[in-house]
Amino acid sequence: MNPKYKRLIILILILSILGLATKLVLMALKENIIYFYTPNELKKKYGNVKNIDNKIRIGGLVLEDSVIIDKNTSIFEITDKKDVIKVFFKGQLPDLFREGQGIVAEGILKDNKLIASQVLAKHDENYMPPEVADALIKNGVWKGEEKK
Amino acid sequence: MFDWLANPNRFKKSTNKLEPLLMVISLLFIIFGLYFSLFDSPKDYQQGDAVRIMYVHVPSAWLASFLYLSLAVSSIFYLVWKHPLADLISSSIAPIGALFSILTLITGSLWGKPMWGTWWVWDARLTSMLILFFFYLGFILLHNAFERKIDGSKSASVLAIIGLINLPIIKFSVDWWHTLHQPSSILKFDGPSIDNQMLIPLSFMIIGFGLFSLYLIIINVKTKLIEKKCEALILKLNLKEIL
Numbered sequence: 001m002n003p004k005y006k007r008l009i010i011l012i013l014i015l016s017i018l019g020l021a022t023k024l025v026l027m028a029l030k031e032n033i034i035y036f037y038t039p040n041e042l043k044k045k046y047g048n049v050k051n052i053d054n055k056i057r058i059g060g061l062v063l064e065d066s067v068i069i070d071k072n073t074s075i076f077e078i079t080d081k082k083d084v085i086k087v088f089f090k091g092q093l094p095d096l097f098r099e100g101q102g103i104v105a106e107g108i109l110k111d112n113k114l115i116a117s118q119v120l121a122k123h124d125e126n127y128m129p130p131e132v133a134d135a136l137i138k139n140g141v142w143k144g145e146e147k148k
Numbered sequence: 149m150f151d152w153l154a155n156p157n158r159f160k161k162s163t164n165k166l167e168p169l170l171m172v173i174s175l176l177f178i179i180f181g182l183y184f185s186l187f188d189s190p191k192d193y194q195q196g197d198a199v200r201i202m203y204v205h206v207p208s209a210w211l212a213s214f215l216y217l218s219l220a221v222s223s224i225f226y227l228v229w230k231h232p233l234a235d236l237i238s239s240s241i242a243p244i245g246a247l248f249s250i251l252t253l254i255t256g257s258l259w260g261k262p263m264w265g266t267w268w269v270w271d272a273r274l275t276s277m278l279i280l281f282f283f284y285l286g287f288i289l290l291h292n293a294f295e296r297k298i299d300g301s302k303s304a305s306v307l308a309i310i311g312l313i314n315l316p317i318i319k320f321s322v323d324w325w326h327t328l329h330q331p332s333s334i335l336k337f338d339g340p341s342i343d344n345q346m347l348i349p350l351s352f353m354i355i356g357f358g359l360f361s362l363y364l365i366i367i368n369v370k371t372k373l374i375e376k377k378c379e380a381l382i383l384k385l386n387l388k389e390i391l
Contacts, residue, residue: 035271094265125333127342129190
């Protein structure tokens with residue numbers, strides 16, 4: 001056989017084995033690669049455990065009408081529309097924080113409540129000028145995160 | 149078939165006319181694209197003016213990934229068909245790709261601080277992009293690490309091909325895992341979720357960045373060809389002196 005094609009076939013073989021290996025490793029590490037759990041996933045993973053001392057991250061939408069802010073302290077609830085987790089947080093909230101917004105909170109679980117040390121806002125993939133956003137809401141075809 | 153393409157003289161001839169044309173067109177695209185994206189495009193309903201970072205961030209990220217694909221393909225040509233020109237092309241692409249990937253990381257970080265509330269998180273998208281940057285650096289280092297140049301070319305090409313696996317991970321990281329980074333706005337099944345007033349300046353920037361990189365790569369390859377010729381000449385002169 002032509003040595004060029006031999007080299008090409010060897011290369012393709014090595015690449016596919018490497019690709020398969022990577023896929024298996026990534027599948028095995030799935031738990032570690034995801035950046036946050038949703039409240040429902042947390043419940044599935046830990047069952048009814050009420051205290052988790054290691055830092056965990058919970059992501060989801062800020063539940064409507066759940067936000068209480070007093071100076072530097074805030075209490076709110078994160079939901080994935082199946083389960084809800086209450087969050088306590090002392091510190092500066094990100095600018096994008098509002099009800100209905102996707103956020104990720106990091107902290108420890110105490111008595112089924114997340115004592116957060118950091119709250120990050122998650123931005124969605126919708127980019128549009130304010131007028132378009134208003135028009136979409138007016139016409140009732142809003143598809144993004146709920147807006148207040 | 150590839151032997152025809154891989155002839156250095158033919159490369160020089162066919163790119164001589166292309167080169168100034170590429171420079172003018174790419175600069176026009178970038179100048180107009182920058183004007184549109186910085187001054188003549190709307191604010192975002194949530195991000196406000198911070199959305200303008202996206203007009204540099206997204207083209208850089210696309211180019212960093214696309215250039216890596218080109219780097220790996222030309223490395224395959226080098227390893228399989230042993231064309232010296234393919235190696236020159238790979239080593240010309242690498243620094244430009246490295247530049248675009250660091251630009252992606254920096255602009256993303258600048259956007260992340262005001263929007264997310266943090267400069268950096270170790271989520272799948274950000275981490276895989278950082279790994280892409282390391283692959284570029286690894287390629288450059290390995291390429292220059294050997295006494296015999298051909299050893300460097302070969303091992304760097306192998307590294308480039310291994311790094312190919314990282315590309316789908318970057319692209320699909322936001323779909324496979326929960327990440328802080330948002331999913332793709334442009335390349336998705338149900339059409340772009342970015343308003344046309346923003347998509348147009350963004351397209352200008354992507355085309356401009358793409359053509360400008362092509363221009364830089366051609367200049368790089370030509371410089372390396374001349375370098376090679378000089379080295380050969382010096383070798384010849386030295387030989388004559390000895391004899």
